[in-house]
Amino acid sequence: MRFSHSLLTLSILSALPAATAFAQTENLATAAAIERITVQGDFRRQTAAQLAGSVSVVTEQDLQRQSVQHLDQLLNQFANLNYSAGASRGRFIQVRGIGERSEFVDTINPSVGILIDGIDYSGLGISGISDLAQLEVFRGPEATRFGANALAGMLNLTTQGPTDRAEGKISLTAANYGSYQLAGQFSNAINSQLGYSLALEQQVSDGFIKNSFLKRDDTNDIDEFTGRFKLAYQPTATLRLQLISHLVDQDNGYDAFSLDRNRTTLSDEPGQDQLRSKALAVHADYSGLRFATVQGQLSWLDAASDYGFDEDWSYVGLHPDEYSTTDRYLRNREQLTLDYRLVSTPEGRIGESDWVFGLYVASKEFALTRQFWNWDLWQADVFSSALTRSNLALYSELSSPLTNNVTLVSGIRLERYEDDYIDTSGNNVSNSDTMWGAKLSLNYQLNPQALIYVLGSRGYKAGGVNGDALAKAADDSLNALLSKASFAPETLYNAEFGVKGSARDQSLVTRVAAFYMWRSDMQVKGWLNPNSGPQFAGFIDNAGSGRNYGIEIENRLQLNPQLALTLSASWLKTTLGNYVTIDGDDFSGREQAQAPRFSYSLGADWFLTEAVTLNVGLQGKDAFYYSDGHNARSSRYELLNLRLSYQLQHWQLAVWSRNALDQDVGVRGFFFGNDPRDGYQPHVYEQFAEPRRLGISASYQF
Template sequence: MRRLEVPKLPFLPSILSSAVALGLITALPTAVANEVYTFDTTTVAASSEADSLQDTAPASVSVIDETELNKPGNTHLADVLAQTPNVNLSAGASRGKYYQIRGIGERSQFTDTVNPSVAVVVDGIDMSAMTMGATLLDAKQVQVLRGPQGSQQGANAIGGLINIIANEPSDTLTGDVELTLAEYNTQNLSAAVGGPISDKVAYRIAAQRNTSDGFINNDYLNRDDTNNIDETLLRTKFRIAATEDLDLDLTAFYANIDNGYDAFALDNTRHTLSDQPGHDRQETLALSGKSSWYGNANFIQETAISISKSNLEYGYDVDWTNPVFQPAANNHTDNYSRDERGATLDVRFISTEESRLFKDSTGWSGGLYYFYRSSDLTRDYTKNLTAFTSEYETNRYAGYGELSTNLTDKLTWINGLRLEQDSTLYSDNTGERSKPTEHLWGGRTALEYQTSERQMLYGLIARGYKVGGYNANSSLPNELRKYESETLWNFELGAKHNLLDDTLHTQVAVFFQQRDDAQVNATRTELGAAFDYTDNAKKAYSYGLEAQAQWQASDAVRLHGSLGLLQTELTEPGASFDGRGAAHSPEYQFALGVSFDHGSGWFSGLDVEGKDEFYFSDSYNSTTDAYALLNARFGYQQDNWSVTLWGKNLTDEDYIVRGFNFPNNPYKAGVAEDYVQLGAPRMFGVTTKYAF
């Protein structure tokens, strides 16, 4: 991997035995009373102002709080998203790092430059193109906003937004240390500390080290670590009260990830035969800052800036075998190295009580936004005589605004609009070069009705958009090299309730979405080799339901659950997928959990999550199988420390996280077959945590 340089502003040039399993299962009846979701007042990223999620956010939103994020075994965003309805992910690498919301989102990346459909933001840093860095390092909250975020987020969030927020610096000294040991030589160590430096400056520092041999056995090399995890993560945050009217928040983030990638076998097992196992690497340095100025009685002015630099390298054994299995001439590797740079600048103005409009009925916000990204690719495919190289650069400028009008004491009307210009430069060493400019717009109009202090109803119409792009594959005919931008209309109705003296919190939403010129995955076969590319379908539709509930049934028992129902359809006359459902879009997803406080420090919990079958790809009809996973934990907490024994996938379910269909078996020349990557088998571990 190349050495990481400090980025420049682009606009400025078998650890546990079966006895543990028995203990987990017999103790099923989290622990401590605070382990599950909460619907406390939460700042929701979809809105320009601080919204109470339960009371005033007119959108389908899931908030995963710190107690859920800190459950043993959760280290990465992919570990917790099953708790959220109609959200799926795609692996095909060392981790699941491509996300789909309501059937919209990417599933892989090879030579193409992917413009994400689902935005992933970590502490104000856009990580959408480098999501292996989207870990749960010292995270206090994950917000999942379903549907287009055209008003506030723009082109990268046509499907939705995943926002990760880390713990903030505190006025008192706080911290924690956590150690996890688990099967497959899994070791996770994390620590965080924060507190005041002076009466005006506070800090928080967090670090994490994740290692594991992985659960794949390479029988040819006689190794059990070819699909390993090796991750080091650091974050530093400062909060500075610069003056009475000015607050500053500064963040620095570093990730060094050197994971193995050896996950596919011709017989679809966890035993591989590759002689040249692959890798999945990322090194990222990112900086962000936010200023909040309160010096004018008529508005609050916020400025947020971020810059990032990443080296990404992804490679694999193309044939998944070795010279003993087939001739050496057919033994190839494929490697993709990317140099990614990014920057954002957001200058926002938010109204105060003194500047509300229309007889004090309307709050407002608005701002200007700049986004920069460059991606330089080198592909080394041993079957080709020369490497493929490409350069991609995009500059986006946007203006946006939103009005929130109190029509009555209970009825609020929200209107938002965003205008965006995207200018992109693409070139590669096949002679392809293009420099289009697109003008796009999105927004939303919503009505929210507070029927009482404990119930809110809403209706929403939103428009999202996504820029077009290029298929960086010289094997494609010219007419398939470029694909067009797409738009999405979202229609949604929802309700949120606080019931039973605020012990039961529920929300439900129904939605219908239509995409025009929908960007879909297609597959083309040349000389026995299959490759993916992006094309446009005339229309795509999705509709469904999302429901969530959390109930503090008693002082000792707490339950939570979610359900997502989804129907999708792609429409393109003459295409193989015409009239079929979209890939990676299960018709149902669910999660159920219960936590018990047994008293005297003892606790336990049980969770089950599942989803329906779904298509591997838009290009063929192969599907996964429906499955459900059972997880459990049992532990003891006393004063500032706790010990938790836990197990995941207790029934040892074989389930698919990624699949393909193409010819790859040398003994079945030209015969396309299904090949799948399996998720983690049954796994046990123990986690010890000390907090102060």
């Protein structure tokens, strides 16, 4: 507890003086110059500075500043945020050290969800973001607002929408490794009631792997198309409707792991990471009721993916003791969700309290066909499974002013899920549970620019079925897996203290959050390798508990009209509770996976002239464990990003470099033996993020 006290003291001392200064110099009645970027993901439109909780917001300008082409190139700038790949792109997000790292046979409930225009893409990764309007990163449990997909946090993306006049942008980027990106957006109003927007993006790259056996440099290539269309219709003054349509066509290669533990592979059968998804949503806002505004969204998503890899990472003839197999996962996912809520108007307040009441309903169907080599039967085999999940939730939030400056916000969500699972091994399992989440915050608004809050929250994620364990349990040597047929829901408790302050002219913005989190029935990934051969059985296990605590700091300082500085930093301490693996390895008390002790991001925007801007960014992250089931670790790294841009009326030209120091950054790691040349001695095998990138970008906005 000594550290917790010092952490709390540090957060108060670092941010409270600034907040107090703002309170002394600002007029409570003057709010015209408050930060105007509102958080779209909350129940009510308010700025990040007015919202209790650790929330970061970035806009389209932030993407340009760092020459970002994909979300995983942006994530390093956020405090206490990490990600893992194991695919052609970064796909799994971790917040404050909590989040999944992979998905193979078993369907998982993500700890950190992803919403794009209110449509649930959790577990599918991120498509193109060239038309991004705003990204919000929520840290800590957000069950009241987002439910089971926000145990540790949520990423909420909003893309560009219809405008009341013609607007458009065309951009082209070319870079090394055979890369280019072509994107275009256009929006307009047909009349006073009807408007539309269209965004298209194509991104291509050879990737950053050389396959020396096939003599190719494109076996880990990128080929992605994203299209989005929105149609807004306002038939009356009180009703606004919006149709949202998404299309993703991803045809990427997957050849990332090397027996030589570098960027040169030996695979004779490189894998693939393909995704075809389409989504539709109808969003409605109705303000015709006297006591409340009605907000609702009905969305549908259908996704088919083909993910596979060369298991031996080599070619036939490498060594007499070799093996040669592939593993392929064909997935289909279809979901229908409804989120419907009433948000009180001034006339509908209960006393002085504002309220929200909502209903959430979801139906999701997951189908898997796995094509693999069955080592027990010594032949190619197929495993198929189907999971149907239904969710029903009721939620509400009450905001009650206690004084002119102090507000008590309370929220609760009650959610029921039911699963039906069946597979080709004859397993037929039904699971269900009722879960609940809540939050309670006491907010002291010193003035419109300064907030101090104390927050307590409870999050949850669903349990599930270990289909891989059940399928392999028939083998006598894997009887231990019978005890791992299913896994229980996980619960997360969070206590948080935060201070937020900003100058009225936004020349200084500072935010600090200190937190302590308790994990109960913590879900961890386990593996069993009974014969020390190439066959592994994966399953999700429940560790007894876990602890995650730390601090997050974000600052922005406009030194003068020509120079602006940004800083985000975090310190994180995590521990596993009582956790002994099925093989008997004791990891109790060790740090959790994907949880670096510290991370930071420094940025400088230097406006050399009215037309020329230099952007410099430095990002760093401490080493971290790749898994909760082994001790392989990443390396500490620093990334330097540079961009020089020239603005000429509607045109912008830029030259840039990401990872200018050419650091090898691990984004997925395993520890086992896979090389017959050294007798299958265990090693740390890593997948690396992009090396040094050099590029040029041009855009025309009209």
